Amino acid sequence: MALLLLKGLTVAVLGGLDSIGGAILAGLLLGLLEGVASGYLDPLVGGGSRDLVVAATLILTILIRPHGLFGRHDIERI
Secondary structure: OHHHHHHHHHHHHHHOOOOHHHHHHHHHHHHHHHHHHHHHHHHHHOOOHHHHHHHHHHHHHHHHOOOOOOOOOOOOOO
């Protein structure tokens, strides 16, 4: 259940927390990235690379583009 939560959080952050279309596109992108990366990495490390790819994607998204692919970058100061 925790791995499903990690994937859901990664999709929400990658797509942007306020964009439904971005979340759909991020889900497709993450699934494609998991499949390709596990195809290349599983023979090298012996399996289990899907969860590593999801965690690395979440960390890189937060570091590089914290508002996601389609999220707004508005900063409103009061």
